[in-house]
Amino acid sequence: MQKIMLAIHSNLNSFFVRWIGRFLSVVALVFFLTSCPSFLQAVTYWSPMGIATDGSGNLYVVDYEWSYIYKYNGSSWTVIGGGLGTGMGEFNGPEGIAYHSGNIYVADAYNDRIQKYNGSSWSVYAGGTGTGKGQFETPAGVVVDSCYGDVYVADSFNKRIQRNDGSGWFVMTGTFGYPCFMAEDGYYVYVADEGSNIIKKIHGTSYWTDVGSGAGTNPGQFNAPWGVAVDGSHTNIWVADTFNDRIQKYNGKSWTVIGGGQGTNPGQFYRPYGIAYHAGNIYVTDTYNQRIQQYNGSTWTIIATSADIPGEQHATLMLRQIEALRLRPEVANSYRANLKKVRNFISEIKIEPAINQLEAFIKKVESDSKKEKVKEDEGNLLIRMATDLIEKLQ
Secondary structure, eight states, X not given: OHHHHHHHHHHOOOHHHHHHHHHHHHHHXXXXXXXXXGGGXXXXXXXXXXXXXXXXXXXXXXETXXXXXEEXXXXXXXXXXXXXXXXXXXXXXXXXXXXXXXXXXXXEGGGTEEEEEOSSOEEEEXXXXXXXXXXXXSOOEEEEOTTTOOEEEEEGGGTEEEEEOSXXXXXXXXXXXXXXXXXXXXXOEEEEETTTXXXXXXXXXXXXXXXXXXXXXXXXXXXXXXXXXXXXXXXXXXXXXXXXXXXXXXXXXXXXXXXXXXXXXXXXXXXXXXXEEETTEEEEEEGGGTEEEEEOXXXXXXXXXXXXXXXXXXXXXXXXXXXXXTOOHHHHHHHHHHHHHHHHHHHTTOHHHHHHHHHHXXXXXXXXXXXXXXXXXXXXXXXXXXXXXXXXXX
16 A cells, blocks of 8 residues: 555645645555455565665665664664654654664654664654754655764655754755655765656755756656665766666766666666665665665676565564454454464574464464455455465475
């Protein structure tokens, strides 16, 4: 469902549609779950959106769909925050992410705030719904100036950029259609303006410069670009040209399409949203394909997929799915108890008991489906998720 809301979010720019979209997302989710059986066959375990890197090459990825924040150290994934909610370290549709001096900043879009993670705990860095300084309406992007530590936020729904230089927040001059993800190279700050189909850059506090030539499919033209990255040369700009399903590079003189075409092969994409640079490599969140791709200057490689999500987290997502389906209370309680046992077994590295518990869960769902305690499509969805988890554990 979030994919559909993302499409609405990215293609329709009127204030009315965006405002209504925010508050109807839950209603729409229920409608699709109950009225569109074929939709239930599509399982989204991971919706990677924003992405950032640190000096050691670790990746930090935002899961928009399930509201989790992941860290990837090159071999394994760790959940460092998340779960739907308004508490510290909980999120509602997080989008952008940034790293600076050991801290992680996340644009907690639908909670209208920026959260900060210091390596051990989360706190609200800034937020509150509104149009005042330090208040936001669906902030999509965040970046921190590597030289001075100033924090920039794409206050997307308010169509503006806010900056905190340590003494307080102020609204920067400039006109935006719908500012999204951001980047910086210690000299310039860059903004992907999805609403205007342009990349904007600034040095100082005013005088934004447009990079690119607007909407279209030619090199240097865009269709709802969300992501932007720079490689430290103050020249090369990399853009996730989201709805053209491609990546573009600008070398200061000309644009080149580096990868693209909708598909599932390496170098093909289905709605790439986020992009980041580290040590000669470009990392892209290939969002609707549920994966991360890496470009080393010559070759694209798929470095992570939804299959890499830890088994314990997979069980947690199944619990979240049960809440979304709004099953009968007695049925939902039974499923929750079963899956909590699965999650505990996995956390204790008791793989065989976890698999046995999942097999019992599948039999229970099959039985409930025959007795019409669970709708057939809902049952099929849960069985598929359980089967996928068994395959992951084996």
